[in-house]
Amino acid sequence: MDALFVDYVDRLSDQLLNPQKRVFVGYLASALVLALGVRVFAARTTLLRAPARIFSAGVWWSRSAKADYKIAALNQAIMMGVAPRLISQLAVATLLFEAMHVWFGGRPLVWLEAPGWAVAGAFTVVLFLLDDATKYLLHRCLHAWPLLWCFHKVHHTAETMTPFTVYRTHPVEAVLFALRATLVQAVAMAAFFFFLGDRVELMTVFGANVILFVFNVAGSNLRHSHVWISYGRVIEHVLISPAQHQIHHSVDPRHHDRNFGTVLAIWDWMGRSLCLAERGHEIRYGVTGAAPEPHGLKTVYLEPFREAVAGLSGLRCWRPVKMFSSLNFRPLRRSGIAILAAALAIVFEATVSGASSQDLNIYSHRQPFLINPFIEAYEEQTGVTINIVFASKGLAQRLQAEGPRSPADVVLTVDIARLHTYADKDLLAPVESAVLTKNIPPRLRDPGNRWFAFSKRARVIVVSKKAEDGFSIKSYEDLTDPKWKGRICARPGSHVYNRALIASLIESRGEEEAQAWAQGLFDNLARRPQGNDRAQVKAIYEGVCDVAIINNYYYGKLKRSDIPEQREWAAAVRLIFPNQDGRGTHVNISGGGVARHSKNKERAVHFLEFLTSETAQKLYGSINFEYPVNPAVEPSDELKSWGTFKEDQMPIARIAELAPQAQRVIDRVGW
Amino acid sequence: MSKAITAGTAAVTLALLSGAALADDMVYAGFPVTVKGYSGSKTTSVSYTGQIARHVLHDSLKKLAGSGNGKPNPELKAKMMAYFGGKDAGREIIAPATKGPFAISQSAVDDISKGKNLSGKTFEAAVTGMPNGMIGPELVEFWIDKASSADKGFDKDNGYDYPQLISKYVMGAVFYNQAADGYLDEYLSADKKPNDKPYKDGAAYTGKEHSWDEAFGYFGTPAHTLKLTPKQVYGIAKRKSEAFADADYNKDGKVDLRTEMTFGPAYYAAGFDASVYDRSNGTNYLHTITKAFLDGRKLLTDAKGEKLTDEQRDRLKRHASVITQNWEKVLAEATFKYAGSVYKDMVKLQTITESNGDPSKQFRKYVKHWGELKGFALALQSGKNNLGETATRLNRLIGAGPLLLNASQVVDIDSQGNYVRDQGPDWGEYMLHMAKVQKLMIDQFGVQARNNDVTQEMQDLARSLGDRSSAEND
Known part of the structure; x- marks a missing residue:
């Protein structure tokens, strides 16, 4: 218990001592300097009187501010329990990283010649952009969706603002933001690490992301304050000024659902939610029609749940704004039942043991x-x-x-x-x-x-219907013609289907000619051998190549597939039964x-x-x-x-006998 | 100045004397004879030369396995079999041999112990990780046959490095299995090789003392290991010039293979400890295992040739458990490490092939690392416990052969001993298998050193991004 308390105090003090945190003392100091500057130079207050205005008890010791401090302390304890139970960004990143190996057929490293600083710079910028953009999106959703607004509203009930208002957050919203951070960091880490390897690192100053460091040093804490700083019309299209965020907290209906951005204003600009700061505008913070005791902890922590339940029952939260259509759970319910049925079917399938001797x-x-x-x-x-x-x-x-x-x-x-x-x-x-x-x-x-x-399956040739010269193909041997260079797709030579075909060539033409054929075909490949027979037809459809060798039933499966796209693949090719004038098609x-x-x-x-x-x-x-x-x-x-076809009459057992020889041919060719 | 030198010399002398006083407690040697009624001339009961002879046979066999010229070579095969299955006199020590100033005392296997082989001590269970269910000795003989006709032990077409496969597997199927499944397990029962009787008639050691010594011998670490750092023990196996002084504990100018050399299992334990000694995930496999051996041996000596009480046997079993658990983790660490090597090789191979470069050199490394991975993965399955599902998953992930550049993979061995290949998994999928092997080693064995961790840099990156335990709002 003692250790838990020490950990709690450590984490609480970490908020002030860690440059990765918004209210790090260094950032507070820089904000104070800026605030003093504004008071002295813009508001014409004397340097002696300025601190009294900035640290006015009416702001820093108001009921609203005191609630902020209590919420900050309570949330720290709550998040200590909740955060470790949330999926980590590393776990998500690892899943993505692993999946990318399958999506990209290995791990193709890129930008190998780039210096380390460029890679680090790119990662830092991309991470920042993703982070800022998703903060905007989530923030907008918090305002737009009634259910989420019930929780986000807690932040907006602040009637006076200090830098610590940043912690006036309902834990449900904190979890949403944590999951957002998880997703963003995981995507950025997985993608960069996958493609750029171990050169990826974050550019930091005192351990903090360099961009956020600049943002914080530049007075980010004044967003939640009564110090009005505007950047001017031009810059406020790019960067959110403290004044713009204060507008976001305004009770004035004209300001509702404006300036959702954190650092960049471009998201608001693009999303038509940008509101520029007007000179000398008086702003009152809070929410119209707030609960009677908006700063009581019971209201802060429990009222959102009551409202959320009421909202789900048909009642409305205070200020819902429709941005997206409401959630429709019906399809989810349907798919849930389908998943359950599938799971039961799998379990049923898996219980085929316990067979009787009969x-x-x-x-x-x-x-x-x-x-x-x-x-x-x-x-x-x-x-x-x-x-x-x-x-x-x-x-x-x-x-x-x-x-x-x-x-x-x-x-x-x-x-x-x-x-x-x-x-x-x-x-x-x-x-x-x-x-x-x-x-x-x-x-x-x-x-x-x-x-x-x-049953028998024929190893046939499929040719793109767009390849007019495809009509000239009469035999497997024709595929070694140099005119097919870069136009043939194939799965690896060692696959049993191809090895059997080569065995049939050895049987009919001898090992030397079979190897010459394999070499000729290999030299004509449009890409590295890969995929199954179905993938070869798809490659023809996509224009990667014009010709492939497949087992006939794949053509039938694609032609009669339930998936429309696959039927298109089949429609893109025509079938050739090779060697009809000679030994017949290999089966x-x-x-x-x-x-x-x-x-x-x-x-x-x-x-x-x-x-x-x-x-x-x-x-x-x-x-x-x-x-x-x-x-x-x-x-x-x-x-x-x-169509009917003549099949190669070679005894099938002979294919097995010749398999080792065929494998040697494949190895020599490197197919 | 002169006084300072004198004082310094005195201090150093004092320190050395103190060290000497502690030496007996820290060295696995010199334990007295406790056998009741012993009438021989031996003054110490410690003996594990048979195990050291097998380490030498293993090292020599590995060297031979890499000496083929790519053509069938019955002579080479016969010579390899002499080191694996033979017991004949006159076998020279091919490895480890004197290297520059690192002078080794013995030059013949018989100088260490006579009539020893490896095959008789190779785990005889079916090896499920390879096709055809061969038992341990059959698998090694199969590989010996293949190695004898391979070019320097390298099978380019099928992707095998026989010296690595043989060596790593034997480390498990002989050394680890004999110790963990025999001497440190069934030999600790009350009735098997009791402590109140000599191991055999006329022997200077009791049944339990010698069983324990033999297990220690299979670990293959210098008797004075606890006086050395893992890095020094690692350096001895490499026979580096600067390691000679570390190895030559009795200062006779030569390294005695029987007591002063580092062999396979200890080499890997030391290697992992040395690789992470200064990190938060530091390990201490070498000293933990050696100390448990030493403590167990002291317990046996203290029993003074009497039958062990149940309490003494329980304590001995606890020491044995420490040894086998850490030894198993070393094998899991090695599996983890080489899965990472294979993964990294595959990244490099992909980069080379996509830029139309020559992959042959990198492919050779890939095959070597895969051989190490496969060998260690099979070695890990040679302990006293059936790894069950873990073994099945491990074997399926790694496969019977590496995924080759032409996307094929060995899937079987026919009745004539020919490899049968088929189209393997996609390149990316097989890379993923390596990552999963690493995860399996973490989940099932709790490996800590984690050399060549595929996602290490991503973990570091995640740490640099900070935590999410505070609730902030904009």
């Missing part, structure tokens, strides 16, 4: 929305309950770690490389099934019957197998067989624009509308 357990790399329709169809057909563990990566490691204890019956994944991983790690059981053998062509299943393809697969340690192998095989049935094969086309592997099933109407 259930079928699937480990799936395929996303739930893609696989759920199959599950539902199978469950309906058989009455079997299916449990799914979904993960984009790491399922093979999990299966490996679980060993014979694994509950998995079926593994579903995409791409031969990933299927091969399961087979290579001996995580799949060989399956003997006449149905699978009949429904899946030999080149689309493992010679050892451990994995099976259930890859999605597929799966029976987990080696499945306790329910028979059921697992039955499920795989179901995936090759006409019902399921049609689903692949309708849900995800993939081609059926079962020759007896036709592609979906949507797929047929894109």
Whole structure:
């Protein structure tokens, strides 16, 4: 308790001793000098009489001023408890700083050649501008929104003003200002530190922001005083003079909602709330129609809450001015319910454990929305309950770690490389099934019957509709033509889709030619390889490049997307099935197998067989624009509308065999 | 003048004599034989040469791992295996070796202890942070195989620095694991290696004394550590000329690796302490750990060869707890530090590549730092406690390989031992992973030294902006 009290006294005295604070004794002294100057030179008071006028008891010991002192002392204690519970500027800055890595694809440092003082200067100025502008905005909101005015009004009930009136603030408003400072400082810190690195620092004088130091030395404390100082018409369009702020406190209706600015007047100028100081104008401070006891602590601290509640119930605060429309909570309520529903759905989804031994357990790399329709169809057909563990990566490691204890019956994944991983790690059981053998062509299943393809995806070329010479592209090989230099987009070569394509090139043309092709394509790239297939189409839409290689279903997803913007991306390109005059378009697969340690192998095989049935094969086309592997099933109407094509007949297993070789090609090229 | 010199000399002499009088209490040496009925000729019960031999094997293995020429080299692999798994006589000490005036007494591993290897003492749990669930010795052997055919231990295509991976991991899987999970844990039970019996027949030390000494040996700090500053202990590991006098405690003109040298774990503890000794976040890992070892050893000596009471064992366990907790924090500090290094390397690499510069030199540093990060992250998981979710998060954030300049990353190892790569996370996302690794180290281990803190400058900047605890109004 003693320590708490000492801390309190320390903080209170810090207000006078810390140059970062408004009422630092040095600033008070400079204000006094200015006030004396005004009294002696402008008001023609003698130097001996001037102090008596400045320190008049009627001002400094009025009921209003005494309330200021009490509020300052009480607020210090309140804020000691509240401030540590508010989110810190560092926490917000760190969040922003981290998010910027994703937004900007890393951390591109800029202005590397700039000297340290320039960086510090830029940071100091930007921070000041942001700080001053947001103070203006918040201050304006405090006047404009009835609910906020109930609290801000406390400051305006001051009828005499001293520099300590700056502390006449309701704690609710203090919290709002603290959060504003948090946000502003966090944005400035995160942005500058992210782009300019550790060269960023604040330019200070005695630890205070240099600009605010100048502002305070120049008599900021006279804003809350009875000393009238005007800067003149021109300067008062740029800087708020003490007189302008005194006008802000005036009870005269002509002065209401004027001069919200702190340091700069430009915000008021731009916001049409600027009021210039008039010579010799008498001003009375306060609020018209104030409560009977505006300086009582009960009124100061509690009355705003009562009024706020009354205001919410339909009654009005004293002086509301509409600037923005009132808050409408209806959409918030709607979105809240939606969020709650989504959270419940997630919780529900997450509770799929506790499966019975009669259930079928699937480990799936395929996303739930893609696989759920199959599950539902199978469950309906058989009455079997299916449990799914979904993960984009790491399922093979999990299966490996679980060993014979694994509950998995079926593994579903995409791409031969990933299927091969399961087979290579001996995580799949060989399956003997006449149905699978009949429904899946030999080149689309493992010679050892451990994995099976259930759908096919073609690696197609998309070309911007604006690129008229795009019609000339007939094959993957055409993309190495120098005329495409700087016009092709691609995801990284090591991605399994591209590596499989290179494996198919090695198979058909040999490693040397495959490397020449990869090099030629790489040399023609418009940008560093990045993003997924969808991002390549977007890049074409944005004019970054004209050509890209993608899996066909991405085109379908974009074309039928619920997001209008994505439909525009798809509309910007046309599809080419390459190598129709030669070996055919490269295809890859999605597929799966029976987990080696499945306790329910028979059921697992039955499920795989179901995936090759006409019902399921049609689903692949309708849900995800993939081609059926079962020759007896036709592609979906949507797929047929894109045209038929000849596919590369290379055995899919061969792609897995050639993958290490393909990776070496990619490494040598640096794609 | 002459009187002044005499007075000064007397003062210095007095100070040195006082120091000598205190020396015994501050040095981990000379503890007497307490074994009942001991009939041998030894006058001290302190012995941890087997552990020092393993430090030497580790240092030598690291050196060998960086000596390949980029082509398959069965001879090099066999030599590395001799230092990892072999026990044969005749192995020379490849590192640490004499360096200029920093003369080292021993030149052969057998000069320290015979028949020792590392593989037999490597943590045998599955390493979940790498593909295929290899256990510790299998992972090191896998890396040894790769290192033998790499160019100076560097695998450019996959982004691995094998000397760093092997070294940092062994620091955890052998030294930290043996101490924290063995000698300072199960060996402190009442029945295991009791104090009223010799460690083995005819030994000059009791079961508990030797177990404690062996843990101390794995920490790898000079016996006279408490007479040195962390900076001096750090300098000894670097074999700097000026560090020779600090190391040569018995003033015989040579550094005895058995008692006077700094090895891996102590080197890092000293390094962190030295890096922040003058700051508010100063740490004292080295002296805290060493003092706990010393206090525990005094307790054992004071037991005079009797079986430890429960109260004595509880006190000993408290010392052990201080050691393991601080040791774990040192590993967490190292993980933190190298996550920061990797992050900073990535910023530099991005700057270089965006200006079409040659990133090869910076890439080499990046891979080295990533190897250190990965090695230490795996080492941290080699203690007696399963780190559970923390380990899972750590392994997922770091991945099985660094994100490479072509946006790929090793994601698996196939049954032939080939690395399998796939498209990795975006560059910025992986940078963010490093920042998250640092946050994880703060949240879970309370690291304080925080070398290479990614957001340190922003924290300093936040401080310069002041607090918001006052309510002001305009």
